[in-house]
Amino acid sequence: MRRRPALLTWIRRSGSVARNAGYALLLAAALLLSPAPAAGELRVLASFLPMYLFTRNVVGDTPGVSVDLMLPASLGCPHDYALTPGDMRKIAAADLFIANGYGMEEFLGAPVRKANPRIRIVETAEGVTPIRAEEGGHGGINPHTWVSPRNAIRQVRNIEKALSAASPANAGAFRRNADAYAARLAILAGELEAASGRFRNRNIVTFHNVFDYLARDLRLSIVGEIEETPGQEPSAGEVRKLIRAIREKKAAAIFWEPQYPKRLADVIASESGVPSRALDPVSTGPVDPSTYETVMRRNLRTLVEALGTR
Ligand SMILES: [Zn+2]
Structure with a gap:
């Protein structure tokens, strides 16, 4: 026969004072179950949908790494986006921020630093041969790099590099996942290029x-x-x-x-x-x-x- 934990038995047998104690216990349990990070967990926050998708593919099912998306998927490009208090809380709780860069996220810099001075920011577009933009963009660069699968491969590699630096123990897993995803993206790029020839x-x-x-x-x-x-x-x-x-x-x-x-x-x-x-x-x-x-x-x-x- 299973034994009922003594504290719960005591709560059941007592009156309202005990019920209050029960609520306190539930509250404590809720706090324990809330998404507070486990020790040593790497918390990654992606700025908008494509960055989240790339990061998820590199992380795969690696234990101890959580990936969260900041902007809702339906929002489109984050041009002129201003951080909400909810975003600030997500940034405060993250170790690594995966951005596109090239001026796509205007809130990078002071607003992000204010929410979390210790967060590491990864601008994944780094190394992509830029296209000049007549209007907007960071230093006149068109920021929409991810829409090219060839660029996406480079951005995935930049994510792999940043994740491996943040969590060297998982570098092998990140490399395997990034290799597999980059190979799939290369096939996709090849299909697009072959069709475009016609x-x-x-x-x-x-x-x-x-x-x-x-x-x-x-x-x-x-x-x-x-x-x-x-x-x-x-x-x-x-x-x-x-x-x-x-x-x-x-x-x-x-x-x-x-x-x-x-x-x-x-x-x-x-x-x-x-x-x-x-x-x-x-x-x-x-x-x-x-x-x-x-x-x-x-x-x-x-x-x-x-x-x-x-
Ligand atoms: Zn745009």
């Missing part, structure tokens, strides 16, 4: 400059953008100019992004007589380690359909 029309219009690195890989020419400054709707004059460019350059399609309203893309598409299609810069989830590959293969099918192949 595209009939290479002129496209995008919603904002999020696909520039992918366009460089696939030798696509972006003849216009709906939002030249991310987050800022175009003026009537800019819309007319864009429609003219679409007609003159015979653009194949206008690509909108699922995390932003497609109304404007539809209006411009019907005005200029070209189709509008969704391309996803891996900004909408689901929050699953395979999402980058799934979404990029869907993008490939959309590009093949919209651009035509020879």
Whole structure:
């Protein structure tokens, strides 16, 4: 027969005083069960969805490493994002912050340091050959590096390096996981490049400059953008100019992004007589380690359909 712990027996037999003691016990248990880190646990916080997906693939099922996502998956790019008190708490509890860098996260620096002066910040885009940006971006660099699978491989390697420095005991596991993921990303990049060799029309219009690195890989020419400054709707004059460019350059399609309203893309598409299609810069989830590959293969099918192949 199992013996009931003495303290619980005492609580059951006593009156309201004992009930209060019971609540205190429950509260203590809740505190013990709350996500306070175990000693020696490495707590990694990723700034937005693609960084989270890359990190999850490098960490795999390595014990003692937790990976958390800061921005909700549906938010899209963190342009102009301001940290919430909830974000500050997550930063305060983390050892390592995985960012894209190149100016994507404007809150890097003082706001993050204020929340946690000891956090290590990893700018994963480091080493990617930059594309200049006319508007915004850090020092005039387009920050949307992750949308190219070739860049993604470099960003994954930077994550592996940072994780291994933070937790040398797990370096072997991180290396194996990063090798496997990088190999899958290389296959994905190869599929995109092979298909792009057969595209009939290479002129496209995008919603904002999020696909520039992918366009460089696939030798696509972006003849216009709906939002030249991310987050800022175009003026009537800019819309007319864009429609003219679409007609003159015979653009194949206008690509909108699922995390932003497609109304404007539809209006411009019907005005200029070209189709509008969704391309996803891996900004909408689901929050699953395979999402980058799934979404990029869907993008490939959309590009093949919209651009035509020879
Ligand atoms: Zn963006």
